[in-house]
Amino acid sequence: MRSDMRLRADSSANDITICSGRIRRVTLLILSVFILKVVTSCIDPVWDFDFSFNKITVRNLDNSGIYPTETDSDIMYAQAVAFTVTIADDIILASGVDRRSNDSFTGFTPASAESPEPRYYPLNRITGISIVTLEAMSAGIPAGTDVTGLFAACVSQFNTPGFLYIDSGELLSVIDRDYYPGEPSVTFQLFCMEEIAGNNVQFEINITLSDESTLSASTNLITLIRNE
Amino acid sequence: MRRYATIMLFLLPALAASSLLPAQGRLIEKKQASIWFGVRDITRDSLANGANLDFLNYLHSSDEMAEYQYLGLSAHLWFRGNWEADLKVAMYDDFAPTSLNIKAIWMPYKYLGFTAGFYSYPQLMNEFNMFHRISDEGWYGDTDSNFRQRRIHETGIMAGVVVPVSYRFIHLTLYMNGGISNLSRFSEKVTQKMINGNMKREIRYATKNSPALFFFPEAELGIDCCRIGGITLGFRGHASWYSVDRSVDYSRTTFEWTYDNPEQEEVANPAHRFSKFEFDAGLYLTW
Numbered sequence: 001m002r003s004d005m006r007l008r009a010d011s012s013a014n015d016i017t018i019c020s021g022r023i024r025r026v027t028l029l030i031l032s033v034f035i036l037k038v039v040t041s042c043i044d045p046v047w048d049f050d051f052s053f054n055k056i057t058v059r060n061l062d063n064s065g066i067y068p069t070e071t072d073s074d075i076m077y078a079q080a081v082a083f084t085v086t087i088a089d090d091i092i093l094a095s096g097v098d099r100r101s102n103d104s105f106t107g108f109t110p111a112s113a114e115s116p117e118p119r120y121y122p123l124n125r126i127t128g129i130s131i132v133t134l135e136a137m138s139a140g141i142p143a144g145t146d147v148t149g150l151f152a153a154c155v156s157q158f159n160t161p162g163f164l165y166i167d168s169g170e171l172l173s174v175i176d177r178d179y180y181p182g183e184p185s186v187t188f189q190l191f192c193m194e195e196i197a198g199n200n201v202q203f204e205i206n207i208t209l210s211d212e213s214t215l216s217a218s219t220n221l222i223t224l225i226r227n228e
Numbered sequence: 229m230r231r232y233a234t235i236m237l238f239l240l241p242a243l244a245a246s247s248l249l250p251a252q253g254r255l256i257e258k259k260q261a262s263i264w265f266g267v268r269d270i271t272r273d274s275l276a277n278g279a280n281l282d283f284l285n286y287l288h289s290s291d292e293m294a295e296y297q298y299l300g301l302s303a304h305l306w307f308r309g310n311w312e313a314d315l316k317v318a319m320y321d322d323f324a325p326t327s328l329n330i331k332a333i334w335m336p337y338k339y340l341g342f343t344a345g346f347y348s349y350p351q352l353m354n355e356f357n358m359f360h361r362i363s364d365e366g367w368y369g370d371t372d373s374n375f376r377q378r379r380i381h382e383t384g385i386m387a388g389v390v391v392p393v394s395y396r397f398i399h400l401t402l403y404m405n406g407g408i409s410n411l412s413r414f415s416e417k418v419t420q421k422m423i424n425g426n427m428k429r430e431i432r433y434a435t436k437n438s439p440a441l442f443f444f445p446e447a448e449l450g451i452d453c454c455r456i457g458g459i460t461l462g463f464r465g466h467a468s469w470y471s472v473d474r475s476v477d478y479s480r481t482t483f484e485w486t487y488d489n490p491e492q493e494e495v496a497n498p499a500h501r502f503s504k505f506e507f508d509a510g511l512y513l514t515w
């Protein structure tokens with residue numbers, strides 16, 4: 001009776017040993033896979049795309065208040081003539097474009113706490129900006145005059161420069177970048193610094209690109225009103 | 229090396245003095261610790277708006293009796309050889325010990341002594357941007373819609389006479405202090421935009437030192453209530469009045485449209501009469 005009990009006790013001890021050995025091996029295997037996954041995930045995430053500037057859009061701004069807002073109205077105060085300009089790649093779809101490179105050395109998808117922000121590299125750089133008035137702004141500024149110097153600018157996309165504007169001469173150095181984070185486009189706002197004497201105003205905005213092409217857009221014909 | 233020299237400069241006299249102490253008796257003959265609660269009432273000139281922002285028009289002041297309430301702690305030490313020290317620390321509801329009144333007192337006579345010390349306290353400056361909101365027609369006077377508030381410190385050194393009078397359990401001490409104080413310097417910025425216009429401007433202020441003479445009498449009353457062992461418990465009251473004529477001058481830098489080509493001006497403002505009255509009461513222990 002006593003020997004039976006001892007036999008049963010030995011058998012149970014063997015079962016427990018086999019069982020704990022199996023758990024250890026499985027745990028080790030899961031741990032190895034996890035470590036492998038972590039190691040392969042530790043890469044510099046590359047989420048870069050090439051694109052080309054091929055579209056320009058101009059919209060009116062209502063800058064009568066403290067902050068400018070986009071508007072469909074073609075009526076502006078004579079001292080608050082302002083536009084927002086967007087230059088973009090109209091064709092690119094990020095999901096359909098191959099990444100510039102992918103250094104991951106396994107088939108594992110890199111894990112990350114948050115998706116890396118895509119960076120868009122322009123194939124054609126911005127080389128010049130000019131604004132030409134299509135209406136006479138005053139007796140000294142007839143239609144067809146380059147009035148780029150009469151505009152101040154703001155590029156809120158790059159937090160430039162603070163509360164005040166930047167000179168239109170500095171605008172090019174701000175918007176011409178090696179890459180554009182987030183989206184294949186750049187948006188800037190233009191604010192006329194002159195009080196325009198006429199009752200109407202219209203401008204043509206020309207962006208010169210490094211591939212010798214030019215993107216042009218005209219504003220709507222703006223009717224000007226004055227402070228009473 | 230300079231650090232060691234500085235330490236030794238203080239350490240050596242201290243060690244030298246400490247070796248003499250046992251032979252000559254205790255250094256501190258009597259001590260007093262107090263806790264009290266007080267109120268501070270501000271009265272200041274508010275001058276009519278001129279061409280320039282005058283920050284002193286915006287020191288916190290109201291028709292109520294007390295603009296500020298504070299909790300205070302103090303210690304008074306009676307040293308051997310007719311020397312005394314008085315240290316008062318007070319704090320607003322943020323419990324930051326920002327009000328200081330520290331005095332060294334020399335009592336060559338029983339009823340007359342001399343004081344020298346340091347005095348500092350904070351106060352608030354509120355909504356100074358109202359100047360621009362009211363004055364600058366055609367503009368959004370300040371595009372910052374937050375409540376504009378700044379804490380400034382008035383700090384000074386002082387000297388004076390002290391007259392202590394004691395009768396049985398009543399102790400009255402009168403201080404007549406005067407000195408020179410300065411308002412802490414600060415920088416502020418106001419951003420503006422033309423109504424129905426594109427023009428923007430940014431005005432930056434940087435204040436200058438504003439030293440001014442002040443008069444600061446104090447009266448302190450202590451009443452011994454009970455004595456347990458060698459410790460005396462008592463009630464205390466303290467009142468003070470602080471008066472100063474001061475102007476705050478500054479340099480003003482104005483940027484228009486862009487941050488290029490700012491215009492800089494030096495602005496001198498008229499002097500304001502400013503006074504504050506304080507009263508506090510509490511308990512003390514003397515041993």
